[in-house]
Amino acid sequence: MTTNPDVMDKVVSLCKRRGFIFQSSEIYGGLNGAWDYGPLGAELKRNVKNAWWQSVVHYRDDMVGLDCSILMHPKTWEASGHVANFVDQLVECKKCNKRLRPDHIEKGKCPGCGNNTFSDPRAFNLMLKTFLGAMEDSSSVTYLRPETAQGIFVNFPNVVDSTHRKLPFGVAQIGKSFRNEITPGNFTFRTREFEQMEIEYFCRPEMAEEKYREWIDARFSWYVDLGIRKENLRLREHAKDELAHYAAGCSDVEYLFPFGWSELEGIANRGAYDLTQHATHSGKDLQYQDPITNEKFYPHVIEPSGGCDRGTLAFLVDAYHEEQVKDTTRVVMKFHPKIAPIKVAVLPLLKKNDGIVALAKNIKRELQKDIVCVYDDTAAIGKLYRRQDEVGTFFCVTVDVQSLEDQQVTVRHRDTMIQERVSVDRLHQYIKDHLS
Numbered sequence: 398m399t400t401n402p403d404v405m406d407k408v409v410s411l412c413k414r415r416g417f418i419f420q421s422s423e424i425y426g427g428l429n430g431a432w433d434y435g436p437l438g439a440e441l442k443r444n445v446k447n448a449w450w451q452s453v454v455h456y457r458d459d460m461v462g463l464d465c466s467i468l469m470h471p472k473t474w475e476a477s478g479h480v481a482n483f484v485d486q487l488v489e490c491k492k493c494n495k496r497l498r499p500d501h502i503e504k505g506k507c508p509g510c511g512n513n514t515f516s517d518p519r520a521f522n523l524m525l526k527t528f529l530g531a532m533e534d535s536s537s538v539t540y541l542r543p544e545t546a547q548g549i550f551v552n553f554p555n556v557v558d559s560t561h562r563k564l565p566f567g568v569a570q571i572g573k574s575f576r577n578e579i580t581p582g583n584f585t586f587r588t589r590e591f592e593q594m595e596i597e598y599f600c601r602p603e604m605a606e607e608k609y610r611e612w613i614d615a616r617f618s619w620y621v622d623l624g625i626r627k628e629n630l631r632l633r634e635h636a637k638d639e640l641a642h643y644a645a646g647c648s649d650v651e652y653l654f655p656f657g658w659s660e661l662e663g664i665a666n667r668g669a670y671d672l673t674q675h676a677t678h679s680g681k682d683l684q685y686q687d688p689i690t691n692e693k694f695y696p697h698v699i700e701p702s703g704g705c706d707r708g709t710l711a712f713l714v715d716a717y718h719e720e721q722v723k724d725t726t727r728v729v730m731k732f733h734p735k736i737a738p739i740k741v742a743v744l745p746l747l748k749k750n751d752g753i754v755a756l757a758k759n760i761k762r763e764l765q766k767d768i769v770c771v772y773d774d775t776a777a778i779g780k781l782y783r784r785q786d787e788v789g790t791f792f793c794v795t796v797d798v799q800s801l802e803d804q805q806v807t808v809r810h811r812d813t814m815i816q817e818r819v820s821v822d823r824l825h826q827y828i829k830d831h832l833s
């Protein structure tokens with residue numbers, strides 16, 4: 398395995414410098430395990446979520462979406478098994494009292510002080526507890542959801558009744574989840590507040606294996622189709638002894654981060670466990686009834702569960718390139734056009750020339766109707782190009798004196814740096830064609 402921690406430092410620093418990701422509440426010293434997306438990060442993450450939603454909901458005939466609340470009835474988490482089993486092992490360093498997960502301790506040494514003696518491990522529940530209403534007692538305890546999936550399971554009968562869906566069909570959801578991770582770290586890879594993109598795909602039990610394999614392929618291809626280099630992705634199928642007792646299979650899509658191969662998404666074949674658990678705890682009949690045969694049964698479920706922040710981090714790391722151009726190093730983020738935060742930068746060559754400025758602003762106004770673009774006149778053209786490369790802007794459109802005479806502008810392509818003259822009236826279509 399080749400890992401390169403330097404690249405991680407460079408990506409983290411670029412994220413801060415260019416407004417992708419900031420430390421949460423930085424002016425107060427930050428909050429461990431929480432991050433804020435800046436102006437460019439917000440665009441990037443939104444593009445990742447839109448690409449996911451498009452691929453798993455809009456481009457399919459067998460999927461619908463949900464948007465459930467973060468707070469759920471506390472019985473949900475008893476039924477799902479989270480109250481009893483959603484635990485990590487925790488040890489304490491005997492010298493500095495730092496709390497750690499035993500499987501996150503490298504070479505037997507505390508990362509805080511280097512000591513090598515620890516307390517005995519104990520189970521630590523990862524759910525974040527809170528109180529609802531004015532009373533802070535055990536009757537008002539609930540949890541910030543540790544996954545979005547349970548919102549889908551408890552709504553299974555609502556979705557069937559309101560949409561008349563027949564098996565097989567799936568439900569997708571994007572939303573915040575919270576886990577009181579013992580050792581958050583590796584930037585946004587492991588945090589205490591994060592966003593998940595989850596699917597529960599319901600099918601007849603005998604179809605589960607086939608659908609499980611289909612979803613593994615679909616989810617792996619999604620990352621490749623959005624530009625992640627294939628050699629940086631792999632599938633890891635869980636061994637039998639890693640699986641939950643009810644699961645028939647689980648495979649992770651892993652990415653080769655600078656800190657090593659790590660999970661982006663898990664695809665699990667979960668049997669009928671979740672629906673039967675909720676039926677038992679709620680006393681409600683959550684079976685599916687076949688509309689033709691009237692046969693009643695619990696569907697099996699395939700669960701592709703990805704992290705939006707982890708995915709976004711993989712897109713950031715994979716896009717990071719350094720290239721030698723003459724005697725300088727060009728840093729360029731080679732995002733796929735679909736997820737690049739900005740598609741076009743319109744740049745006037747001379748900001749004191751009223752004609753150039755007016756034409757550049759007009760061009761931007763026309764493009765921004767359906768393409769995300771910016772106007773920038775705050776530096777010389779060479780510097781502006783470098784800035785746009787560093788944030789992955791797909792095209793730079795430069796307006797110069799000649800443009801006023803021939804109504805043509807220079808279009809510079811991010812990856813090749815090739816420049817072409819394109820007439821203003823063809824520009825919008827030209828850009829749309831290249832982006833798609």
Ligand code: ATP
Nearest residue numbers: 578586587588591593660661662663702703704707
């Ligand atoms: P890990 O083993 O890395 O803790 P997990 O197997 O517990 O992850 P799941 O419960 O399967 O993760 O959650 C599904 C997805 O949610 C993960 O693949 C990951 O992308 C994302 N995710 C889970 N925990 C976190 C976290 N603490 N920070 C960011 N993303 C997370």
